[in-house]
Amino acid sequence: MGSARESAVGPGWRHEQIGFRQHDTRDKPEHPPWRWTPARDIMQAMTRSCSVCGGTTFGNLTILSDKLVAEWDLSPTEADYVNRQQGEYCLSCHANLRSIVLADALRAVWGTRLLLRDFCQSADAATTSVLELNQAGMLHPYLAKLPGHCLAVYPDIDMLALPYADGMFDVVVHSDTLEHVPDPVRALAECLRVTRPGGAVCYTVPVVVGRLSRDRAGLPPSHHGPPDDTRDDFLVHTEFGADVWTYPMRAGCSEVRIFGADHPTAHAIVAFRGPPAIQVPVETKAVVDFERLAAIQTEEATRQAMIVDVMRRSTSWRVTAPLRAFGRLLRLPIR
Ligand SMILES: [Zn+2]
Secondary structure, eight states: OOHHHHHHHOOOSBHHHHHHHHHOOTTOTTSOOOOOOOHHHHHHHSOOOOTTTOOOOEEEOOOOOHHHHHHTTOOHHHHHHHHHHHHEEETTTOOBHHHHHHHHHHHHHHTOOSOHHHHTTSGGGTTOEEEEESOOGGGHHHHTTSTEEEEEOTTTSOTTSOOSOTTOEEEEEEESOGGGSSOHHHHHHHHHHTEEEEEEEEEEOOBOTTSOOEEOTTSOOOBOSSTTOOOGGGBOOEEBOTTTTHHHHHTTOSEEEEEEETTTTEEEEEEESSSOSSOOOOOOHHHHHHHHHHTOOOOHHHHHHHHHHHHHHOSSEEEOHHHHHHHHHTTOOOO
């Protein structure tokens, strides 16, 4: 691991990177002590960099059609951040923010500070086994270089019935796929089944942080992808909201960590099968809040407002037992 490569990571726009430094100060003496700062302030204070390739210049595309904004009932602010999640991209490697935050989650799971591009070709990566379900955004060309890489593409492979033995992979990766699967909890349970104990399922879904998840059953069909493309692959079954973490919990994972890139723009979710094999540092402010909230006796509507509020305010966080208890209070169907 060359120090030149590591320094190329540089300060990013990612909150979890700040949390990372809180835990690992061995070679970062110049960094000030960690403190919570609103997302926009950090954006302005830090130099942006891409965790896939180290690029520092970014472009913007408008991705959402008016039709999709209407179908999704997005406010102008929500449409703006979903557009940035999908359409703000690194000019060097073309990774958009959702790919960049997923790269950060993977780097945390692998315990590396190398850029994703460099890690995938490093000696450290030689023994890791990865199942990539559909091409994971702009990460695919790099993941494909891993010696232990396996790509599974719909409809050849059905996420609801994976043709792999239990515990075959260290990491399972997918990006903006789960919202198109009719039964996301079962799909995540399948992902966890083929993940080895201590391993993780790392993925992105579009998250509207200001509301709870919505099943589109009974609503007019809505498709992602090109505006005129109405293939089944693009049909949206679930619009994920602030309770996005309940899905992997219901699927049986032991712990969920949520990574944010310029919160609320993009999130990556890491769901562990059993105790994590390595310590994955992430800011845990929300857990403290939930411990307190779980003790509060109040109406369900108020608790639901609280869960939305925590997602709004929390950038990167960890879901463990207190949050599980809080989910039960909310009557969210988690284990
Ligand atoms: Zn890049």
